[in-house]
Every structure is written in structure tokens, then in C-alpha cells.
Amino acid sequence: MRHPSQEILALHAGGDLGWLERWKTARHLSGCDVCRDEVSAYQEVREVLPELNQMPEVPWNRLAAEMRANIRLGLAAGECVRPGDQIQESPLFSGARAVVAFAGVFAMLLAAAVLERPVPVHASEPMVQATDTGIQRRSGDRAFGLMHPGAQAQDVTYTVGAQGTVGARYVDSETGAITMTKVYVE
């Protein structure tokens, strides 16, 4: 069985594939446990690193459409100022103009293709925050957390220090001891 590349799986996990590629990948995943696990792992990483979901909203499709429209407008304007005899002599494009126009369209399509693909943006500045299961310091693709497994969410008291700490306090279900964890942003 030929597996999709890691890049395709990662993009699929984020819902960033085109419809055809998405359909092909989904069809493969329906019969491949290994790739399904990979996609799940990517999705978990995305949950752990929510900065990935906080990319600025850029309307790439609209941007590409506007670029296409601007190029067409430029070409049309060029046609308007062209002398009439030249139009009759060359109903389409002259060789040099055609090369420039096609190069422009190609560059635009290439840029649109590149821009369509999301590039992960990692927040490098460390941040501390409470999660469902603990307190975590995140910096880019790294994380350090002190967890409180077994403690019910409503029984955990969170404390925040404006100097850059987040703490959790709970009764450990196994030891019965009050436990206070604290994670430092620096």
C-alpha cells in the first residue's frame, strides 16, 4: 500500500488540503490504521499547540482572485493603448509580450499555490496557562506541564501570579494530600 507523505497527513489533520487531495487521503485513511494514527497525532499536537490555530485570518483565495483580476486589467489596458495597425498585425500577443504576460500569470499562480498552503507559525515567546489537565508552559513546539490527573476540574483551584506564574491546588485523589503545583513563565 502506498501511504500519503507526512506533509499530506499533516495538512489533512489541519483540514488544509484541497478537495481532491482531501478525498483521496480520507479514502486511504479509511483503510490504513498507521496513517490514521499519524493524523490523530498531528491533531493532538495542534491541540497542544493552539498557536497553530491562531494564524492571522488571511483570505488567500480572495487575494489570489484579486491578483488575477489586476493582471487581467493590466493586460486589457495594454491592449487599449496599443496602436490600431499593430492590433491588426498581431491579433493576439507579440512574442515578447506573450512571454511577459504568461510569466506574470505563472508567477501569480505559483504565489497563490504557495500562499494557499498554511505555514505553521510558532509563538516563540513563552506563555503559561491552565489546561484541562494541568498547567503548561509553552514556547514554540515545546511544552512543560505539571499535571493533576484524577482531580475533578471543579475541585481544582487555579492561582495566577502577575509576575508570571500559574498554579493549581487540589486534593490528590491517591494520597489525600493537598498539592499545589506552580509553573513559571521564566
Add this chain to the structure above:
Amino acid sequence: MMLLGATTLTAQDAAIPQAAVSFNLPPNSPLSVSGFTMADSRATARGAALALDLHMPLTLRNDSGKRIHGVTLRVVSQEVTLGGKGSVTYPSLNVGPGETFPVRIDMQLMRPSQITGGPLVQVDLDGVLFQDLSFFGPDRLNSKRTLTACEMEAQRDREHFKRVLAATGPNGLQNEMFESMARQGAVSQLVVSVKRTGRAVTSAATANSERTAEFAFLQFPDSPIEPMKGSAQISGNEAHAPRIEVRNKSGKPVKYVEMGWIVSDPSGKQYMAGSLPSADADLVLPPGKTARLLQETTLNFSAKGQPVNVQKMVGFVNQVEFEDGKIWVPNRQNLDNAVLLKVLPPSAEEQRLTDIYRKRGLQGLISELNKY
């Protein structure tokens, strides 16, 4: 011994050996580790990252001749570039000489899988507080102050419940437990993220223009510190650069002040946002003098997945440490305030006592109170 081979960690899903964790206790430590396991600690490859779940049940032994009332362990990720640092504190202990007690450390690390080798975690003893309020340890995380404040709150709350028991009997104590549990259940908690500088995270709510919001203050008559004025920069659900000017109205020099910080949203709902401690480690505030508490951090508030826009702010004195090491915490009368009762979680000791009541009933609670 501390080094963990890369081969172990790059596996898809592998157990983490005990050698991945190093315990550093000084030779004259009043505590020793009499046993620990890595339980079901696992290293799991997740795409391009490696997730390490560490579960460490420990048994600690009191090797000193005094009763231990609190312990703080410092937990540091050994990967220098990660910079993960945390602490695990066990207040409200009552461990006699030679006795052992169980604790747990549960951690999660996430790092790129291509990083090979290197130790994982180092656990150091940061401090031990004894019954007589003497302290042992390097105190790099200010454990002495934290544990002493917890002990002061514990003594205050145990005395309160003992007085209730003496005045109103078991039924009165039971009612007090009901009220405490109802308060704990009613407190709404914010999800707060903290960044040292700049904005915490972007959100639609931060599109609003920034404004300066002034603190209002709850005044406690017996507080050694009087808050004068304060403000923070507010932008939607973000607050940054909080600062409060305080005056020492006691007769003793003060070296640490911590203000509690309450915020309310546009609907008037109030939340405990956090605390604002004095930043200067060398602060000495003589009697009658003023000082400014300020932190160059940004706090981002949300609740139930929605941003909580900050409308108003209230501050109150939460903790004061004098130069001689003595700690002041608000008394029960101070805390019996309509605003604080709604937002302030109970102390660690009150949380422990209500947990004992839930699990062992009224007689269990009375028996626990009688130990002190």
C-alpha cells in the same frame, strides 16, 4: 545515570526508565526519598514531536527530629533550551519524626523528536517547613514564604472550625462544612494565560482600543499595608502592566506585599483574576513609606472558552511579609466580605478539611481537628 538514551525516546511508544529523573537532596536534608517508581510513564511520538508523560509516586521520609508541616520540591526540565521550571508544594502536612508520607509528581513534556539524549527532569528539595515555623532548604522559589503563609492560613482556619465546633457542636460544624462546600462550588474561575511581556494572545476582543482602568480597593482594618491607588492597561480581555501603590501603615519594615486582584465583566460578574506581588526581591518598605508594586506582564482572561472583557478591577491585601520573616494573612472577619465570599477560593487547609468531611464524615473531621 541522569542521561536517557536517544534510542529509548525516539521509539513510537516507550516506557521511561527511573534514570530519566534525578533527585537532588542535600546531605543534611531532613527528608529522604524512601521509594519512587515511574509507574506508567511513557514517551510517545506524536508526528514530529515527542510527548513525555511522567507519573512519579514518591514516598518521602521525615529524617529530622521535628514534625514537618510543609514541603516544596523544585522540578526543572533538564533541557536548557526548554526552560521549563515548576514546583510542587505539599502544605498542611503533619508528619512526625521517622514517619513516611506519599506524594505524587505528574508531568508532561513536549519537545521535537529530533533532539537526542539528555536528561529529562531534575527534582530538588526547595524547602521544608517544620511545626515550629523553622525552615530548611535553599528557598530558590520563595518556599519559606509560601509554606509559612499556608501554615498561617491553616492555623487560622483550623481555629475557626474548632471554635464553631465548641460553640455550636457537631451540627454547627456540619452546617459550616455545607456552607464552605457551597461557596467552593459557586466560585467561578477564570482561565488566565500569562506572558512576561507584550500581549498574551490575539483575539477579537483585543481589537478594542487600550484604556487605563483604576483599581478600587477593599480595606482591611488590621492590614499592615494600605493600598493607595493603582491601575492596569486594559484592552478587551487582556490586562497588562498592573501597578499598585501601597503604604506601610505598620510599625515594622515590610519586605513583601501581595495584592489579590478581582476583575468584573460588563455584566458585573466578578472573578478572582490573580495576585499582584511586589517584584523587587530586595524590597524593604519602612514604616510610613510607600512603594509601587508593578509587573510587566500581560494576563489574558477567558471563561468557558469565551473571552472575559475586563470592566472593573478590585484589589485587596492578600499577604504581607515583614523583614523579620513574620507573615500577615487576612483573618476570617476580613474574608467574611460579600465580594470576597463570591470570588475567593478557600484556603488549602479549608479545602483539605472539606475533603476529609466528604470522605470520612463528621467524626473523621472532628478527629482531624483534634490532632492539632
